[in-house]
Amino acid sequence: MPALLEVDGVSKSFGGVAANVDISFDVAEGEMLGLIGPNGAGKTSLFNAIAGEVTPDAGEIRLNGARISGLGPVACAARGVARTFQVVRSFDSMTVLENVMVGAFAGARRTRAAMTVATDTLEFCGLLSRADRPAISLSPPEKRRLEVARALATGPRLLLLDEMLTGLTPTEAQEGVALVRAVQRRGITIIMVEHVMEVVLPLVSRAVVLNLGRVLTIGAPAEIVRHADVIRAYLGDKYAPAG
Amino acid sequence: MTLDIILQAAIGGLLMGLIYALVAAGLSLIFGLMDVVNFAHGELMMLAMYAAFVLWQVSGLDPLLLLPIVVVVMFGLGMGVYRGLIARALSVRFNRGMVQIFVTFGLAIFIRGAAQFTFGGEFRSITTGVVANRTAEIAGVFLPLPQVAASLVCLAAFAGLLLISRTEFGHALEATREDRDAVALIGIDRDRIFALGWGLGAAAVGIAGVMLATFYYVSPNVGANFAITAYVTVALGGFGSLGGALVAGLLIGEVEALTALVLEPSLKQVGMFVIYLAVVLFRPRGLFGTL
Amino acid sequence: MKRRELLLSAGAVAMAGSAARRAQAADEIVIGAVYPMTGNAAPIGADAKVSLEMTAEIINGSHPPIPTLMGQGGGLPALGGAKIRIVMADHQNDPQKARAEAERLITQDKVPVLIGSYTSATAATISQVAERYEVPYLSMDNSSPSLSARGLKWFFRTSPHDEMFTVAMFEFFRDIGAKTGHPVKTVALIYEDSIFGTDSSNVQRALAQKAGIKVVADIKYRGNSPSLSTEAQRLKAANADVLMPSSYTNDAILMLRAMNEIGYHPRAIMAQAAGFQEQDFIKASGALAEGVLSRSSFAVDAVKARPAIPAVNGAYRAKNGKDLNDNTARQVTGLQVLADAINRAGSAKPDAIRQALVAANVPGEQLIVPWKGVRFDATGQNVAATPVIQQVTNGTYRTVYPFELASLDAMWNVGG
């Protein structure tokens, strides 16, 4: 399968602090990739680079072979990259349906078409009952769903989920996982950023582990768990396996 | 356009610049603290000018002696305005930026009407005082004593504000400015800090008002004459930065004085505005702004 | 519909308010006066209210006859002793509000004539409304020449305009120059950037050129500005024989102080009155105002030529605690001329009043102002309004020109 996304030697530092150092990996079409690492490992910086919020100092990010790094968020969105935010950013002066319609307008020209896309997406995300409620009145997990719905409404090829499952109760997490799986079934490539391994590893086919801005290792969840360096990075030297 | 004319205009610009700086310092302090632009700032200055005038008229004392009383009154007034109006404006959940602008604008109109109601529209002036109407001449350059006294007091006020920013209260101010929500965690009563901040801001503009009243007329509309200069000074210096207000105030005082020398004086404010736009367009946060 | 009730109720309030006012006594003539009651020029409006109401009392009241036009009291004889009543309206120095108030006075208070308005911009719209409703507008104290140059049928102005005032200034320069041997060679103009300042300076520039006097400084300054020190600096550099300012009160106060602060004491100041004639200016400037010359349409000290002054000025001083000045005296005179016109017209119909005003020919002796008289030309301008020149002498304005009306010789140290 041709790589949908190629991250090629990406480095980025903010005023002397090296957030990302020479990171490279590919993501295949339809794959679900995890991007994990302890806090401050450079996950968000890389995530923003892919979403176009940040321009890498070095290296390139290509979508379908075409460079998207440095083009800015709007161009990335236009090329099919959609994202959610770690801290929810809903449009408070609008209803749930209208929030999603803003996303739908990325593809739709006319209001009626956007409304249809938005309504279908809300149904898909299980928020249809909330369609006419003001976005500000949703509960935190519902707001997270709204972000996903809004991003989905743009008809993306690549969906970036920023810590979507953290801080949820077990039932909420389960609903979140069900939604992510449903999105994947629609053939959308997903990159999930999480810092809680147990949540993300069961879901993804592969994971990129970052630590101190560098790629620690890339591999299937099973290998990741046993990888010495990963354990040390997460749990500190005390728990490093013998030998 | 001989040298001493330019020097004289520059001196005039310097003396006025310090007053602009202190007026702006009060505005910058309040903005830096809680993201509120006080559109009634000119009217607070006008109230201080009237307070100085009334106290002078009643007591016959030199306005410089009345300074402490007016400063205390203005401090109380500033806190009162915060508790009565601004606290509520900040707790609003929608259109907070807009509500805050138009609440302070409504306050400005109300104060102007109240001043007209209480004092009438006449132009009043403080005509006596140790420095009143006296001018020192040094090497052909004239230093009007009221303005010189006003500038020195403004500098002292600036030093006072800088000192305060070093104290524990000052750090609390700084912390609140950095992150309004976090401070609550470490036991800083945010509301009290905001009220004290408004008191300080009103006191600063009060000092400028009293000193101004020693050589400038007092009328219900005098606040408006200084309002736009204050906003430009604060935005140019950078909201929330006292040093910025000082530098910007001096710069604007100079530009205004020297433009009036070269261009048609009616356009002197345009010179000041163009400089402001030029700076702000390249450094949106102003010269020293951090917010 | 919610909104419509709101509007209707607002409209109802307006009508209710005015209805109560319109139930005026049968034999009463209401005159609408539009003045700046709030804003920077508020003191002018407050003084106008006193001067107009005082004059109405003189015209209406019973008192020993005062040797001036309509000074016999008892109302308008030709209308069975009808009383005149002044209704003040606030234009806040905004042409649109002046227009709205003028219309309100005409349509709601049914005033047959309008008077006003101190600022020329407001006079522009009030006179247009008067023209459209065919109601006379008598400008008491607007001095901008452009107002009477618009061919308006219903516009009248008893007061001299800036051109006539400025002619008097230059005649004074010529005569005082001859008398003292120190003629005026150079003048400096400094004027506010409003319609008043611009018009006044245009006339001064033209007449200076005609009189062969060099204009060495021509400074248009920002009204209500925080500081005039640089402007004063430029005046000092020019050091003209005579400084000719055109300013409202607050700028007049600031200007004298600014000049004093840089040690500049002009040899002579000839002001286009306005701010310089105000009591606030003299009180605030104190010694700095000594010797300031100003054109004026009123000479409180010309008692010999105008015997009615003590009585009228006394009545005004009793109500307002200060003497009549250039503005208030013109308001008194305007109202006298208007009352006389209504009386001669024998009716309160706007057209009858207009005819009477066109035919007005009041000799100077019947006025409190030192003019030759009141005669309106085709443009409605009183051509017999001859101003005087006054000088501040220990705190009060004394008439110094024309010499025959002067109560003392002018202090003149030009070219000394």
Next chain:
Amino acid sequence: MRNSILRRRRTELVGGAAVLLALAVLPLPIGDVYTQNLIIITILFAGLAQAWNILGGYCGQISLGHALYFGFGAYVSTLLFVRLGIPPAFGMLAGGAVGGLGALLVGWPCFRLSGHYYAIATVVVGEIGWLLFLNWDFIGGATGVYVPFKGDSWVALQFRTAKLPYHYLVLGFAAATWIAAFLIEGSRWGFAWRAVKDDFVAARSLGVRIFPSKMAAAAISGFFTGMGGAIYAQYVGYIDPDSVMAGALSILIPLPAVLGGVGTLWGPLLGAAVLIPVSELSRSYLGGSGRGVDLMIYGALIMVVALARPQGLVSLFGRRRGGPDARAA
């Protein structure tokens, strides 16, 4: 459920038509000129507030310098009429075009700023415009421009004493701004601008282009404000920089929208219906005393409404979009 938006927009359209009809009929029974004048000024400022609302309300850019575009419109229309004889019916559109162009020229540099920095920059640009017009002799400078009366005519938008024609002129203007806002609310632009207002980072991530959105909103807002200026000039008959470009006007234009309800269809109209009559009536019936009482009432009203109803008076009439009642969760 699906077409809740369509249903709401249909009721708004019907409501709009009803109000338009009511306002068209409103002046007929009223003979008193002062009240007719009051209604005309109220509707004119309702239109201006709606024009400002397009930029300030829907796109969240709090411009405090709209008097500039109002002045451009007034001067362009008047000078075309006085000097070139071009009737204001067309001059009005030219005035609007220049207003829109002005808004773009100002927007280009100022939209890089945000929040209070943008507001202050617009105040400064407004002052510069006013000072330059005050000293620009070609357009009459401080002396202003008289609009000569050439007889009743719809083309020249001049009527001797008749008020009704002016009533329908300003009503047409206000209706045009309302329809523009209505169309914007339902269009792609409307959603994009509201997203920019609420959270431009999120909007950007969904492909909304921030700068072009602000410029488009500014152009439309400037166009209608300029047109309003042209109508004002024909109605008052005299314009000078102080009356059509002063800073006070830049505050008066957005005020009804802010008090009535920003970013809503009915906010600006409702705000104007309350604010303008109060300020006119308080001046007419209390201003004469010269005691400043009318200013106190006006100032107090602004403070009370802004604090009591931050989402605007419009939120009194049922649960308006733009946030539930303040007391809700």
